[in-house]
Amino acid sequence: xxxxxxxxxxxxxxxxxxxxxxxxxxxxxxxxxxxxxxxxxxxxxxxxxxxxxxxxxxxxxxxxxxxxxxxxxxxxxxxxxxxxxxxxxxxxxxxxxxxxxxxxxxxxxxxxxxxxxxxxxxxxxxxxxxxxxxxxxxxxxxxxxxxxxxxxxxxxxxxxxxxxxxxxxxxxxxxxxxxxxxxxxxxxxxxxxxxxxxxxxxxxxxxxxxxxxxxxxxxxxxxxxxxxxxxxxxxxxxxxxxxxxxxxxxxxxxxxxxxxxxxxxxxxxxxxxxxxxxxxxxxxxxxxxxxxxxxxxxxxxxxxxxxxxxxxxxxxxxxxxxxxxxxxxxxxxxxxxxxxxxxxxxxxxxxxxxxxxxxxxxxxxxxxxxxxx
Numbered sequence: 001x002x003x004x005x006x007x008x009x010x011x012x013x014x015x016x017x018x019x020x021x022x023x024x025x026x027x028x029x030x031x032x033x034x035x036x037x038x039x040x041x042x043x044x045x046x047x048x049x050x051x052x053x054x055x056x057x058x059x060x061x062x063x064x065x066x067x068x069x070x071x072x073x074x075x076x077x078x079x080x081x082x083x084x085x086x087x088x089x090x091x092x093x094x095x096x097x098x099x100x101x102x103x104x105x106x107x108x109x110x111x112x113x114x115x116x117x118x119x120x121x122x123x124x125x126x127x128x129x130x131x132x133x134x135x136x137x138x139x140x141x142x143x144x145x146x147x148x149x150x151x152x153x154x155x156x157x158x159x160x161x162x163x164x165x166x167x168x169x170x171x172x173x174x175x176x177x178x179x180x181x182x183x184x185x186x187x188x189x190x191x192x193x194x195x196x197x198x199x200x201x202x203x204x205x206x207x208x209x210x211x212x213x214x215x216x217x218x219x220x221x222x223x224x225x226x227x228x229x230x231x232x233x234x235x236x237x238x239x240x241x242x243x244x245x246x247x248x249x250x251x252x253x254x255x256x257x258x259x260x261x262x263x264x265x266x267x268x269x270x271x272x273x274x275x276x277x278x279x280x281x282x283x284x285x286x287x288x289x290x291x292x293x294x295x296x297x298x299x300x301x302x303x304x305x306x307x308x309x310x311x312x313x314x315x316x317x318x319x320x321x322x323x324x325x326x327x328x329x330x331x332x333x334x335x336x337x338x339x340x341x342x343x344x345x346x347x348x349x350x351x352x353x354x355x356x357x358x359x360x361x362x363x364x365x366x367x368x369x370x371x372x373x
Contacts, residue, residue: 055101095147126159312333
């Protein structure tokens, strides 16, 4: 099955004329793209359906708060389509198309200025990676690399795999959720995984399932085939208002992922990208939802880290007391910051790390422990 792709809201039969007219104004600013398979997961009788919220434009996106590059990726761009923010990891942006455009996308700027940041010829980027032996991980991202044909993707994978010091190739993709048939009906893709995911140098698929309803029979089959071919599959998702901001829903997602052998890897604080206000949940509320969800699952299902992809690094939201919120650099642009622990006075309205302005510097007494901050 090859689901038909839709690139205009007026192609969505389930919408009435008034809705199509209203949403066209959103589409004029933030592009729409989806496919018949993914839209079939929507309960059109439910006005707050979470899958609809992920894929279908909403007038609230026109709230102009936020910026198009909240993590300042441009500061770490070393060549067209190549970012080198963390010492061991380089990002190659190889596509500016996805199986569907998430309405909460943090790189929606790619779909506004098509081609401005994506590389079509990776020659210069590969030369940079070869010259930087500290890079052991290369993440192919975009857009979505798996929207590309295997014949276009394989030469990139082959070239990266030929660099001796690159031990891990990651492919960031929501295609297992958006269009699992891309995987189940392409033997060449699975053969590519078998060829280049070796016992000592694995390919990782960084999947993105945001809601348990996305884990359909077809999606589970796609994930199983990827793993059978030798890929390591993990999942990451932002925590999103109206999608997975219920501990029961998030716990169900964690459980279903663990049952099929796909570890939850990261849960992200929704980035303050322009148009994303409708999806944002305050940090402290996010933490409480995350912890309540983890309390409902086994150890294998609670391995995710709750982080913010801040311009300075991946900041883990590590704890909460009546007075303080605690953070830790899980990864950092400046390696000296990795593992750094920070405490701030609570701010229930905070949506991003920069909203915390009162650091706690005095000694903090915890049960059984006195620690200087």
